[in-house]
Amino acid sequence: MTALEKISAPPTRVGGTALYDWDHLVQEDRAHRLIYTDPAIFETEMTNIFGGTWTYIAHESEIPAENDFITRRLGLRPLIVVRDSDGKIRALYNRCTHRGTTLCRWDKGNAKSFQCPYHGWNFLNNGRLRGVPWPDGYADDMRDPKYNLAQVPRLESYRGFIFGTLNMDALPLSEHLGPIAKVIDEWLDRNPGGKVVVCEANRFRYKGNWKLAYDNSCDGYHVAYSHRSLLETENRFAGVNAKGMAYYRNSPDSQPMYMRYTGHGNHFKDKRPNLEKRPGGLWALESAHPGMEYYEAEFIKRYGDRAFSLLDLAGSEPVNINVFPNFSLLGNHIQVFEPISVEGTNAIWYGTMIVNDGSVPDEAVTDINALRMRTQEGFPNFGEVDDIANFEQIQRGLMAIEDEWVYMNRGFGIPDRIKQHDDGTITAPATDEAFMREHFKEWKRLMKARPNLAIQREP
C-alpha cells in the first residue's frame, strides 16, 4: 500500500476568501483580461487546474525500458517521470525531501537511483530514500516515509498517453476523457498496430499566458488570417487553393468540418469530412515537403495499389483533439502546453513516428517515417511561429487595463447554429467559439472548487 498525504488548503492570504468573483470574470460570452494577466490567478491555476484535473504528463514511448526517465513538469512542479526497476511508471517530484534541491537535471536518461547533488541523499527510482551520508547524525528514523519522494498519487495511461492528477476526487481518466477517447482511438488506429512513438520535437516558448494556446487549439476562425503566409506559401504552385488548410479560405462555415465539445474542457475540431474518402485522399492535401515526389514515385513502383494508403500514413491527420488544459493531438503531433509563469508558456510539438506491427513492409516504415518527419516540420516552421507571435501580442494588448473584456461570442445567440446532442456533446461550425465558452465553464468550475489534493509517498 502506498501512503497518501492530504494537502491542506494553501496558506490563505490575510483577508482573502475567494480570490475573485469568478462569475464576473468569466461570463457566458466574454472573459476578463485578468484571467490572462493576474499572477494570483495563475498561482491558483497551478493547484486548481494543474493538479485539480487530469494533466498530460508524457507518452509511454519516451520511457520504453525499465529505469528510463524523463524530466517534465506538472504545472510548475518539477517531475521525474520514470519506469521504475519493477516496470511501474511513476511521476516523482524532482525535489529532494531534505532541502528541496532538484535531484535530476537531465532531460532524459536511465537510472536506478537519483542522488541529490547537494548533500548526497540517494533515492531509488520508486521514490524510496535509499540512504543519506552519515546517518548517525540524525536522531530521527530515516526510514520514516516522510523522507521518501513525493509522487503524483494518480497516474493513468490512456493507450500510451500518461495523465496525472493530484485530485483524489477526479473521475477515473477514461470517464474524464469520455467521448473524446473515441477520437483519440481513431487518431491512433489509423497507424499500424494503433501505435505511435515520440521522436523529438519542435519546441517553442512564448511570452504569453498558457490559455492563449488552449483557446487557439480548436479555433477555426484564425486560420485564414493568422496563417495567411502559410496558406499562400502552401498553394504557391497549386493554382487553386488546394493544399494544406486551404479549405479555410472560402466560407469555412459552409464546409463539412465542425467542432465538437465533449465535456470536462475537452474538444476537437474535425476536418476529416472535408477530405475525399479514398486511399491518398489525405496525401493529396499535403503541400510540398522534402522528398515527397521521390517517395511517391518509389511507393507506386514498389507497392502498386497500396502506395497511397501507405503515403497517407505520412500525411497530416486533419483533426485537432484537445484535452484540457495542456494536450492536443493535431496532424501527427502531440502538442503540449507548459505554463512557466502568468505570461510565459512552452508549446512543444512532439513528433510521432509509426512502428511496424508486421502489416507494413519494413522498408516502407523507414520511408514513411522519413516523410512523416518532414510533413510534421511544416506547420511548426511556417504556421506556429505566426500563432505564437499573435499570442504574444494578445498578452501585450491585455496590458490595457481599462479595456477589460475578451470576447468569445462567435456563434453565440444565433438560433440553430449550435447543436446539443443526447450524449451531452455540442457541435458547431468550425469557426465558432463555442469550444472556448465551454472550456471556460470548466475552468471556472475548477477555479471555484476546493480540490481534494494529495501527494503520495512510498511507505
Added chain:
Amino acid sequence: MGAQPSLDPSRSSYYVNDALYRELIGNFSGWQDDTRAIVDFAARDEFRRLLEREARLLDQLRYEDWLAMYAAECIYWVPSTPNAGDPRREISVMFDDRRRLEDRIYRLRTGFAWSQAPASRTVRLITNVEGFATANKDTCMVRSNFLITEFWDNETRLLSGWCGHRIVRENDSWKIVAKQVNLIECDQCIRNPSIIL
C-alpha cells in the same frame, strides 16, 4: 542545370531520398578530424570569405543572393538534438531542401508572416573557421562558430552555435551542398525561431 522541368529541385523533390539521408548522416559524422585539417592560408581564407558573405547576405535579407550560394540540390538542416541524430527518425528544428528553402523565403516575403512583422534585425559574427578535407579534393567540410544578435519586438537576444558546411567546387567557386546548424539550445524551447540561421 539543364534539368528536366519535372526534376527542377525548385518544383519537385526527387533528390531527398534514403540514399541522400544515409550520405548526409555519413558526411556529417566524424569529419572534424585533425589529420584532415586544411592548413593552407589561401584555402582557409576562401572558406572564411564564403561564410562571411553568407552571413552578410542573411543579415541584409538578400535571400535570393544567399540561396544562389547553394548548389541546386542542397540541404539546410537544424537538428533538434546536440548529436544531430537521424533526420529520418527525428524531428528537426528545420530540415529544408531547395524547394522548402524557397518556401521559407516566399513566406517571409508574403507580408503576412506575423512572426517576422517587422523583420528581425540581425548581426552575425562568424569565427573559428576550420576547413577539413574529404576523400574528394573538390569537396570540403567547414566548421565555424556563430553568434547571431537578433533584435525583434523590443528584445535583443543571442542565438549561438556552430555550423558544418559541406561545400563543393563548381567551376571556380564554392557552392554549399549542405549546411548543418547546431544551435546550442537546439533541444530547448526557443522563442520565435523564424529567421533563417
